[in-house]
Amino acid sequence: MRKTSILLGSFFICLLMLSGRQLVIPYQKDTVLEKVAALYTANFIKFQNEVDSLATLANKASSVNEWEGLKSQVEKTRLAYKEIEFIFDYYQTYYNGTYINGAPLSKVSEYFEAEKVIPPGGLQALDEAVYDSASNENLQHIQALANGLKERVNFIANIHLPVHLKSSQIIECIRSGIVRIFTLGLTGYDTPGSVNGLKESVVSWQSMETTFLYFESGMAQEAKAEFEAIKKHFTKGRNILKANTHFNVFDRLAFLKEVVNPLYAALLEFQNANKITLEPYKKHAQNYKAKNLFDKDFLNTDFYSELVYLPLDNPKTIALGKLLFGDPQLSKDNVMSCASCHNPNKGFSDGLPKSVSNQKGVFTDRNAPTLMDAGYSARYFWDMRALDLEKQVIHVIDNDLEFNTNFDAIVAKLNKNAHYNKLFNEAYGGIAKEDINQRSISNAIAAYVNSLKSFNSPFDKYVRNETKEYPENAKRGFNLFMGKAACGSCHFAPVFNGTVPPFYLESESEVLGITQGFDSIALKLDTDLGRMGNGLKMDNHPFLKNSFKTVTVRNIALTAPYMHNGLFATLEDVLAFYNLGGGAGMGLEVENQTLPDEPLDLSQQEMEDIIAFMETLTDVSEYEVGGD
Structure with a gap:
């Protein structure tokens, strides 16, 4: 019966060809999905086997004489992981970041173990450990890491x-994998x-390329041109990555412009041409409708504001928030506005080490960071x-040192x-009993701050191919x-803040060893507890002592002085501090x-080249305070 069906089918196809009619073959989606799933499963089992081998080798190791073998097996295990990472991380994002390939730092679990502190573990911790000193103590640490990884992978x-x-x-998965390679792989974050x-x-790139090529089976005629273009982009990228073995001299800017951005855009065009509906597995901040890593809408700030009073993209609330932002009525004695510490002419900062308070001669505890691009944060x-x-x-x-009032007084x-009554009614009428209330005031100001986006700098225009002009020293600096x-x-690109790619779900803080003064003779650590002292139970841990948010370096040329305590007056000082290795590198116990x-x-x-690059991230030209 099956043989007869095949013959009849062949006969039917021949008749169509002879009649001159074009045969339309439905897109063989199931075949593609089955092939990708089979390849992925085989690669996952391969990774699982390498993890087993690593645990076995680590447990058998009795001395540091076996160190090189451990180092080699960690590399093999990590390379096997890189074949599955772009799919595994997409579907198991939080588990991956917590147990399989998270940063080698203690973290508080927000998803699995009720704010329990989870010590460093996984592949990044192993990469760090085997390149640390060869000692019996470290050998035991590697054994624990390998056994923990085996348990988590098997689970x-x-x-x-x-x-x-x-x-x-x-x-x-492939598009986020491209972002991951560029932002985490090529920066050294992951190793x-x-x-x-x-x-x-190279391994990640080849795995994504192999996976994509399965789409050739039965794709729509309209998608063939994009398919061929994507094949060329993958080939070019693979050749560039393979040809460059020196981390410090790899031309990341050329790779971004010539491969990453064109490939990222072409994949979306292929998806549209093949009529593949956008169906994200889960909500990510990455906006899959964007075409370029440095498009203004590459990240969706709505992701960070899901529980707000009204969505923050309402033009009426943004306009109202702008008015409130510059209004001193919001402070107790009508002496301060938001703009007092966040001046648009200074990149929405104030140019002071620590901001002026509402009391004469008294300053606040910290420097006022820029509000530009603040919305891209968790x-x-x-x-x-x-x-x-x-x-x-709120x-x-x-x-006490800022507005020193309450919402009841502001509402009154x-x-x-x-005029305010009219504007609040237009923006918030019918939501609550009173249009002017704590939530509506907070929402309007939040909407304005969220609108402060700066993706039209000279750097952005250059990497989007909107201009050919870009300084050579800034290219080297990037x-x-x-x-x-x-x-x-x-x-992390593209915002250049601490919100972690490729899905940009969480924002990081860092312990830098910031000092009270930039004095190499009598160094003293700054005493600000930072995140550990923020009043949140989940952050009250010793490893977050003196830890501060990683803020954006966009518009950094306008926002001196720098750091939470305004320690550094110039970017030259900032680079000098980092070049020395922070407080610990300068000899302090941090x-x-x-x-x-x-x-x-x-x-x-x-250092001058890096500063030249950061200066090309300036873009605040369209923002002013005042007016309706």
């Missing part, structure tokens, strides 16, 4: 496999010990105590103003920033410093 395999894929999600990012990126303030932009407003209102003032100088491993304490060995020219 997740039972839940994760078989994986259920959709076509659009496979493409999104803190070996700095093996280029070699691992936590707010230097100590990260506020969880959204609305709550950030902290300023009731601070605003209710006396007919490559240093994203490579040798390791700036990009904390200040608990849990997350900044590597080894000198960066940057030359004076290299």
